[in-house]
Amino acid sequence: MRADGVGAAAPRGGGHDRVTGRQAYVADIHLPDELHAKLVTLDCARARIRSVDVGPALAVPGVRLAITAADLPQPVPRFGPQFEDRPVLAAGETKYHGEPVAAVAAETRDAAEAAARLVRVEYEELPAVFTIDGALDPAAPLVQDAALRPGDPLAGTNVLREHRVAWGDVDAAPADVVVEHVYTFPMVTQFAIEPHAFIAAPDEDGIVVWSTIQHPYWLQRVLARLLGLPLSRVRVVAPDPGGAFGGKQHAKYEPLVAFMALRAGRPVRLVLSLEETFQAVRRASARVRVRTGMHADGTFAFQDVAADYLIGAYADIADRVVSKGSYPACGPYRIPAARVVGRSILSHTPPSTAFRGFGNPQVNWAVESNIDEAARALGIDALELRLRNLARPGEAFIPFDTPADGRWEETVRAAARAIGWGDPVPPGRGRGLAIGIKSGPTTGLSYATVRLLADGSVVVHAGTSDMGQGARTIFAQIAAEELGAPLDWVTVVMGDTAVVPYDAQTSASRSSVLMGTAVLRACREIQGRLRAMAARIEGIDEASIVVERGTVRLPDRELPVLDVLRRGLGRLGGELIGNGEMRKEEEPGHPLGGSAAFWEFNCTAVEAEVDAETGDVTLVRHVTVSDVGRAINPLQVRAQDEGAAIMGLGHTLMEQYIFDDGGRIRNLGAIDYRIPTSMDLPLELHSEIVENADGPGPYGAKGMSEGALLCVAPAVAAAVRHASGAVIRDLPLSPERVWHALHSGERQP
Amino acid sequence: MNVNGMDEVNEEARGAQGAIPIRLAVNGRQRALAVLPHHTLLDVLRDDLGLTGAKECCLVGECGACTVLVDGRTVDACLVLAVEADGAEVLTVEGLAGHGRLSRLQEAFLEKGAAQCGFCIPGQLLSAQALLDANPHPTLPEVQEAMAGNLCRCAGYEQITEAILDVAAEGGR
Numbered sequence: 025m026r027a028d029g030v031g032a033a034a035p036r037g038g039g040h041d042r043v044t045g046r047q048a049y050v051a052d053i054h055l056p057d058e059l060h061a062k063l064v065t066l067d068c069a070r071a072r073i074r075s076v077d078v079g080p081a082l083a084v085p086g087v088r089l090a091i092t093a094a095d096l097p098q099p100v101p102r103f104g105p106q107f108e109d110r111p112v113l114a115a116g117e118t119k120y121h122g123e124p125v126a127a128v129a130a131e132t133r134d135a136a137e138a139a140a141r142l143v144r145v146e147y148e149e150l151p152a153v154f155t156i157d158g159a160l161d162p163a164a165p166l167v168q169d170a171a172l173r174p175g176d177p178l179a180g181t182n183v184l185r186e187h188r189v190a191w192g193d194v195d196a197a198p199a200d201v202v203v204e205h206v207y208t209f210p211m212v213t214q215f216a217i218e219p220h221a222f223i224a225a226p227d228e229d230g231i232v233v234w235s236t237i238q239h240p241y242w243l244q245r246v247l248a249r250l251l252g253l254p255l256s257r258v259r260v261v262a263p264d265p266g267g268a269f270g271g272k273q274h275a276k277y278e279p280l281v282a283f284m285a286l287r288a289g290r291p292v293r294l295v296l297s298l299e300e301t302f303q304a305v306r307r308a309s310a311r312v313r314v315r316t317g318m319h320a321d322g323t324f325a326f327q328d329v330a331a332d333y334l335i336g337a338y339a340d341i342a343d344r345v346v347s348k349g350s351y352p353a354c355g356p357y358r359i360p361a362a363r364v365v366g367r368s369i370l371s372h373t374p375p376s377t378a379f380r381g382f383g384n385p386q387v388n389w390a391v392e393s394n395i396d397e398a399a400r401a402l403g404i405d406a407l408e409l410r411l412r413n414l415a416r417p418g419e420a421f422i423p424f425d426t427p428a429d430g431r432w433e434e435t436v437r438a439a440a441r442a443i444g445w446g447d448p449v450p451p452g453r454g455r456g457l458a459i460g461i462k463s464g465p466t467t468g469l470s471y472a473t474v475r476l477l478a479d480g481s482v483v484v485h486a487g488t489s490d491m492g493q494g495a496r497t498i499f500a501q502i503a504a505e506e507l508g509a510p511l512d513w514v515t516v517v518m519g520d521t522a523v524v525p526y527d528a529q530t531s532a533s534r535s536s537v538l539m540g541t542a543v544l545r546a547c548r549e550i551q552g553r554l555r556a557m558a559a560r561i562e563g564i565d566e567a568s569i570v571v572e573r574g575t576v577r578l579p580d581r582e583l584p585v586l587d588v589l590r591r592g593l594g595r596l597g598g599e600l601i602g603n604g605e606m607r608k609e610e611e612p613g614h615p616l617g618g619s620a621a622f623w624e625f626n627c628t629a630v631e632a633e634v635d636a637e638t639g640d641v642t643l644v645r646h647v648t649v650s651d652v653g654r655a656i657n658p659l660q661v662r663a664q665d666e667g668a669a670i671m672g673l674g675h676t677l678m679e680q681y682i683f684d685d686g687g688r689i690r691n692l693g694a695i696d697y698r699i700p701t702s703m704d705l706p707l708e709l710h711s712e713i714v715e716n717a718d719g720p721g722p723y724g725a726k727g728m729s730e731g732a733l734l735c736v737a738p739a740v741a742a743a744v745r746h747a748s749g750a751v752i753r754d755l756p757l758s759p760e761r762v763w764h765a766l767h768s769g770e771r772q773p
Numbered sequence: 774m775n776v777n778g779m780d781e782v783n784e785e786a787r788g789a790q791g792a793i794p795i796r797l798a799v800n801g802r803q804r805a806l807a808v809l810p811h812h813t814l815l816d817v818l819r820d821d822l823g824l825t826g827a828k829e830c831c832l833v834g835e836c837g838a839c840t841v842l843v844d845g846r847t848v849d850a851c852l853v854l855a856v857e858a859d860g861a862e863v864l865t866v867e868g869l870a871g872h873g874r875l876s877r878l879q880e881a882f883l884e885k886g887a888a889q890c891g892f893c894i895p896g897q898l899l900s901a902q903a904l905l906d907a908n909p910h911p912t913l914p915e916v917q918e919a920m921a922g923n924l925c926r927c928a929g930y931e932q933i934t935e936a937i938l939d940v941a942a943e944g945g946r
Contacts, residue, residue, distance in 0.1 A: 217926050
């Protein structure tokens with residue numbers, strides 16, 4: 025293995041700029057003549073807007089623009105990745121706390137902030153719904169205008185969609201034991217340390233937009249449609265985001281800033297505060313009822329899952345989160361009959377969107393916890409019960425989807441071994457173990473262009489966003505491996521629709537597999553050109569030449585690639601260009617529109633201690649084992665795995681939005697909304713990977729950036745129960761909640 | 774413009790109503806500025822001096838993304854008014870590398886893969902630097918406590934801690 029090729033812990037692409045402060049994130053970019061924008065919001069969730077007077081704002085020195093819905097094309101343009109329901113500015117009514125009704129732009133940030141406070145909005149607060157029960161009440165006000173849902177039988181309700189997945193006959197399946205419980209998952213937020221930021225600048229041909237976006241090409245499409253411009257005149261520049269976690273997948277305020285820039289005829293920038301980011305993106309909370317039927321021998325009779333997700337006022341990608349997240353709810357087990365009903369329920373709360381795990385952690389928490397209940401009821405060890413039912417390689421555990429694509433038992437046994445499952449538990453401690461599974465991308469399209477330059481160095485053009493997962497490094501390693509260039513001779517260009525070819529999305533842990541394959545194919549095309557070149561200059565048959573890893577093998581000798589390249593390019597120099605394409609086509613009739621490109625599979629096991637006086641949970645040891653197929657970069661794999669595990673501890677132990685009666689987030693911002701710090705880590709965090717090179721990506725890789733987050737909560741809750749007897753079915757397992765469970769709640773072994 | 778050996782910046786602000794002249798030594802370079810009384814050190818570093826390494830996130834002193842050293846001590850630059858820093862020596866991430874060479878701490882962050890998205894890393898580096906300056910051989914709990922004010926949502930805490938302990942094992946710098 026080469027020190028910087030595939031399988032090596034190669035240093036991070038872009039690392040130097042990240043440790044020197046040179047990395048330019050969107051908010052670090054300034055354009056000449058730019059204006060600073062500020063949003064105008066109301067102090068309530070749902071309100072009828074009677075009038076907006078921007079006069080006093082415009083009187084502030086330095087203010088150049090104040091824009092309301094009335095200044096936009098009419099009807100107010102709407103957008104959204106699934107439903108075009110979100111207006112560029114609130115149209116007649118705000119639907120959640122933090123929804124902008126107007127925006128101002130000024131020469132300085134101070135002036136913009138002062139002016140935003142002076143915009144006078146007359147409004148009438150309206151009844152609103154903030155909870156699942158509130159939204160489902162037949163008398164509840166409708167969040168979405170029924171007129172926007174023509175022909176939709178659910179249009180008269182707050183249920184946006186209902187998604188059903190079923191096989192076998194749950195109602196007719198006999199079971200020896202049935203356990204049924206309801207579990208809740210809190211509303212949490214992505215909390216990327218980089219708040220969202222947007223800049224739009226008109227140019228003579230159209231518009232250029234800088235954004236912290238994960239999907240620049242998707243944004244380009246949205247902007248082109250809203251602005252009536254051809255794609256070629258909408259340029260989206262997407263510098264590496266400072267963390268995204270799904271929250272930056274889709275357009276938020278880019279359309280507004282674009283309209284403002286076009287109106288002002290000058291660049292306009294909008295950098296959200298952290299509080300505004302909290303109001304812009306979050307994970308859907310959920311209430312999940314699970315009915316698990318078991319045979320006495322510890323095999324499944326059925327799983328019956330009803331998952332209600334509370335999405336926000338606009339759909340964003342949340343309904344897809346619900347369908348794709350609830351879909352594999354029954355887990356990687358052999359289950360003869362299954363029924364999963366996932367509902368996306370609208371509410372007057374900030375729009376929920378993609379968040380690492382994409383709807384899976386909610387159902388996983390419930391189903392894996394219920395499996396523990398079933399194991400208890402049967403008197404079978406929780407690990408043993410899982411192993412007894414775990415899908416074997418090639419087994420179609422969801423009858424109409426990709427069969428098990430890994431030796432999953434290896435992963436589960438590795439986690440059990442690492443936590444010491446079955447060994448005596450020290451007094452006061454408990455252990456828990458859970459399995460997480462998630463469908464990888466179901467469709468996708470990635471193009472890559474690779475250029476082998478005259479001196480043997482390489483430029484890779486790929487439209488993926490490197491938001492910390494390290495895609496830049498992975499693509500460089502693939503190119504280095506295939507073309508024989510040292511890693512520091514490979515440059516990866518990303519994040520600019522005017523420069524890199526199309527990529528559908530950076531999501532679902534897809535990039536190593538899909539874009540990675542496109543990069544690999546582009547490199548292989550260059551290898552083909554090198555072969556043709558060598559055949560020409562050597563006067564031999566092309567079929568007798570092999571190119572691999574920087575070497576051109578002729579029948580009688582080997583030549584370095586550079587040798588062939590120099591002679592082949594000749595005096596004019598130039599370069600060899602390769603294009604690669606990777607498609608994952610839609611599958612009509614499939615419930616998700618396509619089968620899983622791969623399964624992300626993880627087993628998490630923890631040992632915990634509970635302080636009965638304070639309810640505080642200490643994780644003594646946290647083990648995460650992921651089946652990654654092949655680690656192209658083990659250093660990055662470990663960082664992604666551990667990062668996902670710790671992020672999972674957030675919603676498990678401490679994170680949640682708390683609303684007041686008016687639908688305002690009470691713990692808005694970093695003081696009152698806590699995420700894990702260096703003081704909240706497990707005393708010992710152990711990350712392992714299983715590599716059998718059985719993934720569909722380059723060299724057998726699978727996606728792996730979400731797995732370790734999926735099943736943290738049920739593993740921890742099981743350990744807490746084992747340690748203390750506290751039975752808790754609502755997250756987070758905050759000290760307060762644990763204390764109450766120990767002192768007044770249900771307490772069982 | 775160069776006045777009395779100082780680089781003068783933001784001349785425009787000097788004319789602004791209420792602007793107050795201050796002097797800062799930023800990364801070893803003397804700077805004379807005029808700042809508005811409500812502007813923070815972070816505003817001045819990012820907007821007036823173009824030193825964007827210190828990041829803006831929570832603006833309430835909780836996330837640590839804007840951590841810089843003022844006279845050798847870590848501060849959240851979002852909580853320090855620029856006028857309060859008058860006369861101070863300020864070290865930002867841009868000043869960690871000397872003559873184009875990364876500091877040992879910066880190198881260790883790269884080696885351990887501690888920088889992922891990278892947004893919190895400038896603040897992490899300065900907190901770590903201050904820790905090692907004060908305590909060249911910290912224990913693991915001491916590192917975790919010293920770094921508790923710097924949030925990392927990529928949660929590269931293990932890698933950051935390993936990098937700091939590595940440098941400490943080599944002698945503190």
